[in-house]
Amino acid sequence: MRSQTVVALLASLVIGTLFSTSAKAQFPTAQLGDVVPRDVREMYEKGLQYLAKSQNESGDWSGGSYAGPGVTGMAVMTFLASGEDPNYGIYSTNIRRGLISIVNSQDPNSGILGGNSGPGGHASMYNHGFATLALAEAYGVVNERLLTTGGKKIDRSLGEALELAVRGAVTSQKKNSYGGWRYGADAKDADTSVSGAVMVGLLAARNAGVKVPDEAIDRGVAYFKSMTSPAGQVAYAGLGGFDNSTPRISIGCLVYAVSRRKDMPEFKATLTALTNQMDTSGGSYKSYGNYYQAQALFQGDVEAWEKWNKDLIRQLKASQNDDGSFSGNFGPTVETSLSLLAMALNFRFLPIYER
Known part of the structure; x- marks a missing residue:
């Protein structure tokens, strides 16, 4: 799977620039045979330009109360x-600086990425999950000899950081009687939102070739099973509390799919619940929901995703700011990243997006 990604990246160099004659960004033909829609290419490029300009000197990004x-x-x-x-694209420096910042944030003892603090009062495991996912997606496609910029050097290799991050997540889970994760690495309770972030990070690491204990995946899946109703609703925390939360249903559906548990009735139930309420417009956490729903639908029902994706593109085109950013409760960096990633299935480059 990783070799396919490397081949795809090399092929993109041959394809050349499709967006403009002056930029070197590659917009490949989608693996399923459809050309990436022009609106997606244009919105995506504007968003990337915004993120490139808003990156901090230290290599990280922040926005509003969310950082890490x-x-x-x-x-x-x-x-x-x-x-x-x-490695050599127009945004390669942004990518390298970001990766250096992520690795250098890692606690060398616990393996937790971001230490014990996090955005908006949320402690480290949200940061840890998404940062682990980023390392897994970069591992194997980034030339690590280039991972130095502006005098900043990386504390350890991406592979070492990823293995350490996996150990940190597994150690945290072993302390948790639910088999999931909560805000802090030592938390005794769990919720499906944080647990989803960590589980996807672990699954991506496994896909990248890093050893992840089967027991950790099995316990995480069992936790989501305990939180899924027969109707496909996914509770947040504790016992019960089922509702039609699109983000949580999407997270559960994605965890079942990427962990290769599509034969489970819970996967089928969450997918049915999701396809019955395909909406891109509502809720306080719509960008978060769109990010997960895009992946869950693509993994479960490509035809449903294609229909939903067209609505998403229209909605995002109408809401993108002139500077390329997106606005919302999470602040411009998170909102822009989540919105772009919700469209990224049109490119199908990240290994976690492979079916």
Whole structure:
């Protein structure tokens, strides 16, 4: 799977620039045979330009009250997700600086990315999950000999950081009687939102070739099973509390799919619930929901995703700001990254997006 991504990146160099004659960004033909829609290419490029300009000197990104390696990881993934060459492309420096920032944020003892603090009062495991995912997606496609910029050097290799991050997540889970994760690495309770972020990070690391204990994946899936109703609703925390939360249903559906548990009735139930309420316009956490719903639908029902994706493109085109950013409760960096990543299935470059 990783070799396919490398081949795709090399092929994009041959395809050349499709967006403009002056830029070197690659916008490849989608693997399923459809050309990436022009609106997606144009919105995506504007968004990347915004993120490139808003990156901090330290290599990280912040916006509003949200910051940390998880936020930086989201931004790094937006560049990788459209097939940007992470080694010699026009945004390669942004990618390298972001990765250096993520790795250097890691606690060398616990392996937790971001230490014990996080955005908006949320402690480290949200940061850890999204940052682990970014490292997994970069691992194997980034030339690590180039991972030094502006005098900043990386504390350890991407592979070492990823293995350490996996150990940190597994150690945290072992302390948790639910088999999931909460805000802090030592938390005794769990919720499906944080647990989804960490589980996808672990699954991406496994896909990248890093050893992840089967027991950790099995316990995480079992936790989501315990939180899924027969109707496909996914609770947040505790016992019960089922509702039609699109983000949580999408997270559950994605966890079942990427962990290769599509034969489970819970996967089928969450997918049915999701396809019955395909909406891109509502809720306080719509960008978060869109990010997960795009992946869940693509993994579960490509035809449903194609229909939903067209609505998403129209909605995002109408809401993108002139500077390329998107606005919302999470602040411009997170909103822009999540919005772009929700469209990134049109490119299908990230290994986690492979079916």
